[in-house]
Every structure is written in C-alpha cells, then in structure tokens.
Amino acid sequence: MFFLFGLTTREHLQSTRSASCRYCGVFAPQQLIQRRTKLSVFFIPLLTVKKTRLQACTNCGGTSRLSGMEERSLAH
Ligand SMILES: [Zn+2]
Numbered sequence: 001m002f003f004l005f006g007l008t009t010r011e012h013l014q015s016t017r018s019a020s021c022r023y024c025g026v027f028a029p030q031q032l033i034q035r036r037t038k039l040s041v042f043f044i045p046l047l048t049v050k051k052t053r054l055q056a057c058t059n060c061g062g063t064s065r066l067s068g069m070e071e072r073s074l075a076h
Pocket of ligand 1: 021022023024025026057058059060061062
C-alpha cells in the first residue's frame with residue numbers, strides 16, 4: 001500500500017492599504033496576502049502546515065514577509 005503526499009500552497013488577498021513601500025519608497029497600494037501551505041494526502045488538503053503573511057507592493061512588485069508585530073499594527 002502506498003500513500004500520495006503533497007504540499008499545496010494557496011494565496012489569498014486579504015486587504016489593500018496605501019503605504020510607502022520599503023523597496024521603491026513610493027506611496028502606493030500595498031496588498032496584504034495570506035499564504036497557507038497545506039499537507040495533502042491523495043490531493044485532499046488535510047492540515048495547514050505553514051501560515052505566512054506577505055505584503056506586496058503594486059508599484060514595484062516587491063514582497064516582504066510580515067512579522068507578528070507588523071500584523072498587529074495593521075489591525076488598527
Ligand atoms: Zn514598491
């Protein structure tokens with residue numbers, strides 16, 4: 001008997017806010033993206049293995065990972 005394991009990564013756009021980009025320095029809309037990596041067995045996603053939040057600049061396309069502290073400051 002064999003099992004088919006795999007990892008699937010999905011990205012969800014959560015919100016967009018205007019802020020100055022840390023890469024290009026332009027005040028442009030920044031997209032807040034949640035990325036989830038799931039462990040799947042026989043192509044059925046079972047567990048969320050990893051959850052990260054990214055901020056992507058719509059001007060230059062630069063992405064950066066958000067730390068827990070930055071996430072909290074975005075909530076306000
Ligand atoms: Zn930028």
